[in-house]
Amino acid sequence: MSQGGPRVSAYGSRTAVAAAAVSLVVSLAACGNAGESADSGGNASGKGGFTIGVVFGHIQVARWETFDRPLIEKKLKELCEDCTVEYANAGGDVATQQQQVDTLITKGVKVLILSALDFRSLRSSVETAHDADVPVVAYDGLVEGPISAHVSFDNERVGKLQGEALLRAMGDKADGCQIVMMNGPQTTPTGVAFKKGALSVLEGKVKIGKTYDIPGWRPGTAHTNMVGAIAALGADNIDGVYAANDSLASGVISALKAAGIEPLPPVTGQDADLTAVQRIVTGEQYMSVYKPFKPEADAAAQMAVALGRGEKLDDIAETTVDTPTTKDIPAVLLNPIPVTVDNLKDTVVKDGVYTIDQICTPKFESACKEAGLTQ
Known part of the structure; x- marks a missing residue:
C-alpha cells in the first residue's frame, strides 16, 4: 500500500x-x-x-x-x-x-x-x-x-488544532485580538509544519504582535522572549499565546506569572506532558495536543x-x-487529539497515559475537584 x-x-x-x-x-x-x-x-x-x-x-x-x-x-x-x-x-x-x-x-x-x-x-x-x-x-x-x-x-493538523483552540478560548472577542507566537525550531519539518498549520487558522483572524522561533524547544528561551514581548506590547495587550509545545508553554507561563498578569491569557501547548496536564487542570494552560x-x-x-x-x-x-x-x-x-480540561478523562486518563492519582497530587487537589476529576 x-x-x-x-x-x-x-x-x-x-x-x-x-x-x-x-x-x-x-x-x-x-x-x-x-x-x-x-x-x-x-x-x-x-x-x-x-x-x-x-x-x-x-x-x-x-x-x-x-x-x-x-x-x-x-x-x-x-x-x-x-x-x-x-x-x-x-x-x-x-x-x-x-x-x-x-x-x-x-x-x-x-x-x-x-x-x-x-x-x-x-x-x-x-x-x-x-x-x-x-x-x-x-x-x-x-x-x-x-x-x-x-x-x-499529521503535524500541520497539530498546528491547526492549536490555532483553533486559541481562537475558541478568546471567544467572540477573537477578532482584533493580539497574540504572541512562540514557535518551535524552523530547522525541522515538524516545527515548520506546526507553524504553517497554526498560521493557516490564525492569520486574518488575530493580530500577531510578536513571533519567535525557538531553537531546541528551550523553555528558558521562551521565557526570555515572552518577557520581551510583554515589555514591547504591554501586559494588557496580549490576549493569547500560541506555544508550539508544552516546554515552550511552561516558559511562556512562567514569564506571564512573573509579570503579575492575571488572569492569564489562554496558552496552547503540545505533547500532553504531565506538568502541562496539571497546568490545564489549574487553568494556567488552556490546552495541549495529545499524540x-x-x-x-x-x-x-x-x-x-x-x-x-x-x-x-x-x-x-x-x-x-x-x-x-x-x-x-x-x-x-x-x-493528533486536542486536550482541554473538558476531555482529560476521555483522552490521557482513559488511554492510561496518566492516572488520576498522578495528576491530582495534593498540590492540585482543589483544582481537580473543581475540574470534576475527583470527588
Missing part, C-alpha cells in the same frame, strides 16, 4: 484518515501474539535477532524518555525476542547526535530509528547509514537523505523489525511522503 497510497509533501502533510489510524492500531495489536504466522512480522517467523539503534534528540521534552523510548523497546522485544537495542539521546546537540549515529553504525546496528534534531544537518549521517546498508526509520519528524520509512502525526504515543512507537518498531529482516513495508505504511532529497517514503501518519 505504500506505493499506491496518497503522497504527502514534507512541507504540506495531508490529514491522516481516521480509518487508516484505526486500521493501523488493529494490525499492530495483532503483532507479536502467540500463534502468529511467519509472515506477520513477529518473532514467530523464527528469524534470528539483530541490533536496532534508537537515537533521540531531546531530554528536556519529557515524552521521549517517559513514553517513546520504553514503548519502542517493549514493542521491539515483542516483535523480535532475540533483537537487542542500542539507545542514545543527544540532549539537544546536533553534533552529538551525528556522532551517536556514526558510532552505532560502526558498532554494527542493522537498522536505525532516528528522531533527528535537524532535518538538514543529519543528512550526512543518514547517507552514511545508507552506504552501510542500514535502513533509517525517521521517527516523529522527517530528515533529509535516503530514509527508508517515516512515522509521525497517542503507543501507536507511533508500535509502528516504528514494526517498521524497524521488518526492514531489519529485509521485508517490505506494504502492510504497515498507509501512505507515502516526500522530502527534498527522497520521494515516495513509506509512511504512517496518525491523528
